[in-house]
Amino acid sequence: MGTRGGHVVGVGWNELGFEEVRRLQLGAFSRGQANTYGVSDRTLAVRCRNGLIQRVYRRVYVDFSGPLPWATRVWAAWLAYGPEAAVGGETALRRYGLDGAWGDQVIWLDIPHERRVRSQAGIVLTRCRDLDGRVVGSREPPIVRLEVAVLTVASRRTRPDDAIALVLDACRQRRTTPQRLLAELDRLQRLPRRAAFVEVLKDAAEGAESFLELIYLRKVERAHGLPTAVRQVRAANGRGTVYRDAEYEDYGLIVELDGRAGHEDAVSRWRDMGRDNAALMTAKPTLRFGYQLVGDPCAAAAQVARVLQIRGWRGQPTPCGPTCSLLPTLSDLGSAAHAN
Structure with missing residues (x-):
């Protein structure tokens, strides 16, 4: 009032x-x-x-x-x-x-x-x-309206990554939905970065709720021809309900994207993640990736593909390009698939 x-x-x-x-x-x-x-x-x-x-x-x-x-x-x-x-x-x-x-x-x-x-x-x-x-x-x-504020503030961000992160964060916090933001974009025809926001929100409608989840969807899963995971899967644990970032339900594999920043030694943390992931490859695994995923999505794709094949996937990952670091490991991945 x-x-x-x-x-x-x-x-x-x-x-x-x-x-x-x-x-x-x-x-x-x-x-x-x-x-x-x-x-x-x-x-x-x-x-x-x-x-x-x-x-x-x-x-x-x-x-x-x-x-x-x-x-x-x-x-x-x-x-x-x-x-x-x-x-x-x-x-x-x-x-x-x-x-x-x-x-x-x-x-x-x-x-x-x-x-x-x-x-x-x-x-x-x-x-x-x-x-x-x-x-x-x-x-x-x-x-x-909230959607107007989110989109206009995001459109003014200097870095495209920051703009995308803000749009996705509004959805992750359950303040709005990709559908409502897409409807607002229909009215904001002159908005800077409008086309990019439309593509991001289409992916968000499939369950990618953070910048890291978007990178995983686009640069790991799609770019390397992996199966399509189910996103934001509701599950119960000892403390209540949790949501899994991505789950390959047919193969019993969970992927979690850790967006926390500020670790004292990011390189060591990435190395520890790789070691932990490798140790879990023979059990029902949860693979966890952090922001280093942005710089090396091919390595993540190799790990995910390896576990999927161990757990019954008969497919083969595809290189994302001529410099894809997945190329030298394809023969090993093929051997794993053949052994299964």
Whole structure:
């Protein structure tokens, strides 16, 4: 519930007292609101000098002194540019509760493309065509749909990998779905990286929920002609329900993708993973791969193919290209398949 066009949505403006309006807006209020309730500009100036209130933006104040909580800053920023404005960008993602390092140095707002307004410190304005069609009608202050925020923030990422990771992460956190994001892309025809997002989301619809899972699907499984795994398989363990990243159900093989970063010695960790995987090849195995998968998908393909053949797969992996490191091991893999 908030103010728009001189009213608090759902309640007549004059039915609320000034204190209640400020409470709904987490302490923030505009000069116009204060004047409506009989607080003159002179009174505002005196209260500012006495430290009873503080000015945040042009014609926007808060009714307390000291640091501003982030949520109050969002209201104050919107009041500075509303009612024709909506919370967008990283600020919208944080308000929706999407996990991520969004930061709180600036507030992101979307405004209509035709508006020409002065910028203010601490606020980033993005002009958008068809802003009304992007806004959630029931949220206050107005905010763009989650899917709009995810896709627009991702489209501004410098590195393509970071852009893809953000889109997939929103799905992994169960905040949205690939289908909803694809539907939003139909409306965002001019979005940078749109074609890449469409392809990624088609793969996400098949169960790839993280950047590492996408790399495995594309560069390990598809590129080397391996069988198609079932993704996000629900299973029970001693602690409850878990989801397996990929499972080759016909062959009893599970593949887990470990996306944790920051290991002290990534090279040693990769070497340990290879050793652990080799030790499990004669039992019902779980192969686990980390971010090194990005740099050496062929080695992962060789391990997966080897276990699949031990467990009954009669096929042969195919090299992903003329420099594929799988080539020298194909004869060994063929021998394993023949032995089975």
